[in-house]
Amino acid sequence: MKSIEFFRNIPFGQYIDNDTFLHRLSPAVKIVWVFMIIVLITGINSLVILLSLLIITFSLALLARINPNFILRGLLPIFGIVVFIIILQLLFFKPTGADIAIITLGKLVITKNLIVTLAGIILRFVDFMTVVTLFTAITTEADTVQGIEYLMKPFSKYSPWVHAFAMTINITFRFVPIVIGELELIVKAQVSRGSSFSEKKLFTGPIKAIKDYLPLIVPVIVRSLDKAMLLGDAMDARCYRSQGRTRYRALKHTYMENILLYLGFVLPVAVLVVSFVKKIA
Amino acid sequence: METKMVRTIVITAVLSALSIVFAVTSLGYIPWFGGISITIMHIPVIVAAILEGPIAGTIVGLVFGLTSLLKAASAPTGPVDLLFVNPLVSVLPRLFIGVVAWLIFTAFNGKIKPLAVACSAFFGTATNTILVLTMLGLTSAIRLAEVIGINVNAVPKTLIGIAWANGVPEAIGSIVITLAVVFGYWGITKGKAKIAKEE
Numbered sequence: 001m002k003s004i005e006f007f008r009n010i011p012f013g014q015y016i017d018n019d020t021f022l023h024r025l026s027p028a029v030k031i032v033w034v035f036m037i038i039v040l041i042t043g044i045n046s047l048v049i050l051l052s053l054l055i056i057t058f059s060l061a062l063l064a065r066i067n068p069n070f071i072l073r074g075l076l077p078i079f080g081i082v083v084f085i086i087i088l089q090l091l092f093f094k095p096t097g098a099d100i101a102i103i104t105l106g107k108l109v110i111t112k113n114l115i116v117t118l119a120g121i122i123l124r125f126v127d128f129m130t131v132v133t134l135f136t137a138i139t140t141e142a143d144t145v146q147g148i149e150y151l152m153k154p155f156s157k158y159s160p161w162v163h164a165f166a167m168t169i170n171i172t173f174r175f176v177p178i179v180i181g182e183l184e185l186i187v188k189a190q191v192s193r194g195s196s197f198s199e200k201k202l203f204t205g206p207i208k209a210i211k212d213y214l215p216l217i218v219p220v221i222v223r224s225l226d227k228a229m230l231l232g233d234a235m236d237a238r239c240y241r242s243q244g245r246t247r248y249r250a251l252k253h254t255y256m257e258n259i260l261l262y263l264g265f266v267l268p269v270a271v272l273v274v275s276f277v278k279k280i281a
Numbered sequence: 282m283e284t285k286m287v288r289t290i291v292i293t294a295v296l297s298a299l300s301i302v303f304a305v306t307s308l309g310y311i312p313w314f315g316g317i318s319i320t321i322m323h324i325p326v327i328v329a330a331i332l333e334g335p336i337a338g339t340i341v342g343l344v345f346g347l348t349s350l351l352k353a354a355s356a357p358t359g360p361v362d363l364l365f366v367n368p369l370v371s372v373l374p375r376l377f378i379g380v381v382a383w384l385i386f387t388a389f390n391g392k393i394k395p396l397a398v399a400c401s402a403f404f405g406t407a408t409n410t411i412l413v414l415t416m417l418g419l420t421s422a423i424r425l426a427e428v429i430g431i432n433v434n435a436v437p438k439t440l441i442g443i444a445w446a447n448g449v450p451e452a453i454g455s456i457v458i459t460l461a462v463v464f465g466y467w468g469i470t471k472g473k474a475k476i477a478k479e480e
Contacts, residue, residue, distance in 0.1 A: 171294035228295035
């Protein structure tokens with residue numbers, strides 16, 4: 001099961017322990033900013049804004065004393081795909097009337113629109129990866145959960161589910177290694193019974209792959225549910241209730257962090273509105 | 282187990298963890314004819330909806346959507362994956378799988394439980410397939426045409442083709458696996474299953 005080592009090979013999702021302003025910043029602020037930047041990336045077509053977002057994220061990474069190489073390494077796996085897209089675009093892009101040809105190589109015509117489209121696709125991709133990598137590099141899992149709980153605080157008056165939701169996310173993170181352990185166990189058990197679970201799915205054919213999958217997937221899910229019931233019994237035995245819980249270290253926002261939090265809500269909306277108005281005008 | 286809420290929390294959490302593991306190890310995606318892999322990622326969502334109701338289903342669906350978004354962005358397996366770097370395509374449709382699966386399950390839940398579970402699995406899968414492809418067509422028809430290399434007018438036809446080629450095997454797989462899992466789980470809670478006495 002080589003693919004289980006996936007987590008260790010890519011920088012994406014790794015926490016880098018530096019003691020900087022960005023690491024100490026309230027996780028709620030970071031979540032809001034990441035979410036809003038993703039909204040901007042998907043909602044905006046302007047190359048200038050996409051490029052400036054990239055520059056901002058990289059300068060933030062420098063502020064957090066994260067080696068830019070670390071982020072660039074996460075972009076390596078997508079490089080092949082990018083080349084593939086460029087080739088496809090070159091072959092199938094039809095220049096329209098009001099378009100300026102820049103380079104002409106025999107039948108290949110590289111136009112301004114083509115370059116703009118390509119740059120948009122690639123920039124959007126790189127932006128997204130950079131933001132997510134940066135966020136996971138400066139925020140621990142526990143902090144993320146606390147941040148989510150903080151952001152949902154206004155709703156907790158009405159529903160006991162707010163804490164329950166944060167707790168669910170917390171248990172999810174904790175359970176990932178346990179589920180991987182179960183998976184390895186089942187794979188070994190089925191192989192010892194003569195199943196030929198192979199890594200080379202593409203070459204064994206889809207039907208074969210599905211036949212190999214069934215005796216693997218079902219036991220893994222059932223056993224994991226069984227583990228869940230054990231955990232539930234343990235939580236009940238300790239009288240877990242999701243309402244009225246307190247924390248040893250409560251998350252408190254400074255004045256500055258509150259301003260940043262509200263800016264994180266207001267700024268992207270403003271940018272979206274301005275670009276929308278520009279499009280209409 | 283005494284409290285309903287604790288059970289809901291742990292089951293939702295474990296099924297979300299399963300979704301993450303399936304996505305990361307690419308066990309959740311099986312290579313299929315035509316280059317677009319068929320997925321079993323929606324099965325934990327349907328199981329959660331059947332066992333614990335619509336909220337649990339929606340949360341696991343959210344995890345499914347987010348992993349699919351991150352997977353498309355970090356380790357794309359084809360040019361179509363690029364278009365999934367858009368929460369409207371990858372996250373939003375997945376939130377409805379759980380709700381639909383739960384609605385169908387409660388509607389059919391009578392004396393014949395296997396039928397209710399099977400219908401729920403079928404319609405949950407259909408929700409995933411139809412909504413994702415619809416959103417793909419609505420948000421990025423032009424880019425889709427560019428990426429696959431076809432005319433924009435041929436996009437709806439291609440999407441329907443994908444829906445048949447991938448949706449049918451996904452639905453069959455989902456019915457088989459969901460039935461096995463749900464009845465396995467009901468076996469655990471009644472103490473009939475072998476697995477409960479193992480440890």
